[in-house]
Amino acid sequence: MKKPAKLFMAAALSLSIIFSSFTAGASGETDFMKTTLNNNDSISRLFESKPEYCLYCGEVHTGAGGQFKRFFHEAAYFFCGIFGKYPADGRMYFTFDTLDIGANEPFYFIHAGDTHVSYIDERDSGDARLVDTANKRIAYCPKDLRMLDDLAVKAKELDALIVHTGDVIDFVSQKNLDIAKDFTANNDVFACAGNHEYHVYIWDDGEDYARRDSVQNKVNASFANDIYYSVRVEHGVKFIAIDNSFHKIDKNQLDLFKAELAKDDMPVILALHVPLYAPDIFKFQMEKLSYPHPAWLMGVPEEIMREYNYEEQWIEEQKANEATEEFYDMIVNAPQIKLIVTGHDHAHFVSQVTPTLKQYMVDTTEGQIFMVR
Numbered sequence: 044m045k046k047p048a049k050l051f052m053a054a055a056l057s058l059s060i061i062f063s064s065f066t067a068g069a070s071g072e073t074d075f076m077k078t079t080l081n082n083n084d085s086i087s088r089l090f091e092s093k094p095e096y097c098l099y100c101g102e103v104h105t106g107a108g109g110q111f112k113r114f115f116h117e118a119a120y121f122f123c124g125i126f127g128k129y130p131a132d133g134r135m136y137f138t139f140d141t142l143d144i145g146a147n148e149p150f151y152f153i154h155a156g157d158t159h160v161s162y163i164d165e166r167d168s169g170d171a172r173l174v175d176t177a178n179k180r181i182a183y184c185p186k187d188l189r190m191l192d193d194l195a196v197k198a199k200e201l202d203a204l205i206v207h208t209g210d211v212i213d214f215v216s217q218k219n220l221d222i223a224k225d226f227t228a229n230n231d232v233f234a235c236a237g238n239h240e241y242h243v244y245i246w247d248d249g250e251d252y253a254r255r256d257s258v259q260n261k262v263n264a265s266f267a268n269d270i271y272y273s274v275r276v277e278h279g280v281k282f283i284a285i286d287n288s289f290h291k292i293d294k295n296q297l298d299l300f301k302a303e304l305a306k307d308d309m310p311v312i313l314a315l316h317v318p319l320y321a322p323d324i325f326k327f328q329m330e331k332l333s334y335p336h337p338a339w340l341m342g343v344p345e346e347i348m349r350e351y352n353y354e355e356q357w358i359e360e361q362k363a364n365e366a367t368e369e370f371y372d373m374i375v376n377a378p379q380i381k382l383i384v385t386g387h388d389h390a391h392f393v394s395q396v397t398p399t400l401k402q403y404m405v406d407t408t409e410g411q412i413f414m415v416r
Contacts, residue, residue, distance in 0.1 A: 089121060097117075101185070101189035101190075135189075135190050135197075138391075138411050138412065139412045140414075141414045144280065146416055147278045150203075151201040152203050152204040152206050152415065153194065153201070153411065153412050154206050154384040154403060155205065155207055155405060156208035156209055156237070157208075157389055157407045158190050158210065159180075159184040159187055159213040159407070160184075160188065160213060161213040161214070162181070162218040164218040173214075176244050177214075179245070183213065190407075190408060195226070195229070204233060204277060205230055205232045206234070207232055207233070208386040209386055211223045211227075213242070213245070214239060220261065221265070223266060224264075227265070227267040232267055234267075234268060235270055236288050236316060237386065238289060238317075241258055241288065243258065255289070270284065271285075279310070282314060283313050284314040285314070287315050288316045291366070301373070308379050311377070313383045313384070315341070315383060316387050317340065317387050318394065319341055319371065321395065321396045323395055341363070342367060375400065383401070384402075385403070389407045391404065
């Protein structure tokens with residue numbers, strides 16, 4: 044291509060991007076039930092810091108062509124700031140609900156999950172399988188870094204605790220662990236493990252406790268709390284995070300949970316990666332989610348698993364053990380458990396586990412803001 048043609052294309056690209064900044068979604072939070080983070084952005088961020096992701100589109104641009112694209116994207120972002128409008132595409136959005144459970148004083152927390160950070164750097168470049176995994180998975184969630192950043196900005200705005208229900212990272216790499224460590228160290232984050240916290244080579248390394256145990260210590264070291272089992276009290280409300288990432292828990296977790304519930308009658312918010320079985324969420328997953336699968340739930344009765352049309356391996360792994368069955372029964376019969384927050388299935392759904400117990404499943408680009416009173 045001749046140089047004038049290239050210049051013409053570059054000019055056309057820049058004008059197109061800048062024009063799109065004028066027509067980007069409005070940033071005003073007129074409806075607090077579903078808001079974007081856009082009005083919290085500032086063009087000063089162009090000068091204060093330069094994040095790894097592109098401020099305009101949220102992707103990570105690499106190579107000479109990527110730098111060229113980012114230059115014009117930053118120009119568009121600048122014009123967005125002047126006109127007070129930022130593109131909503133690829134941004135985390137926030138829904139809002141209240142929870143009256145007897146907190147000592149009102150406070151906010153934000154539930155999020157399944158951000159699936161998917162990077163490697165030179166430290167893992169010698170592992171060909173991991174390089175191949177990263178190349179395949181980066182397209183799965185290209186705006187993951189901006190999702191974490193949007194979440195952090197909104198949490199600071201509200202002085203809110205972030206409750207992350209797993210899959211902060213997509214697979215175990217040095218870069219991903221560094222990102223998780225930075226996110227949890229610089230923000231007030233309380234997390235449970237997701238199944239991807241223990242994946243190295245996606246889908247060809249199974250999901251079992253032996254593999255979890257092989258990476259658990261170094262993964263756990265990148266989080267601010269123990270993602271296997273943790274308890275935290277906020278304003279008279281107890282948050283309990285339990286790793287049920289393989290659709291079950293073990294006896295040690297069950298014993299810890301029993302002892303915690305026996306201590307007092309403090310209201311409990313339970314953070315799990317895999318949602319708890321209930322008829323409504325089972326129906327939603329079997330009928331509404333677009334890919335063939337079993338219902339990715341914990342505690343599905345074996346007699347209804349016959350509805351599954353999927354690999355036997357995943358069905359076997361989902362079957363509950365004794366500890367999980369007892370854990371399920373405790374949850375649905377413990378009056379101090381006031382809310383369950385989960386992820387894993389990349390969709391928004393509010394499940395009625397019992398007449399008095401709701402379960403919120405979060406989408407990948409959604410932050411659920413709760414005002415707890």
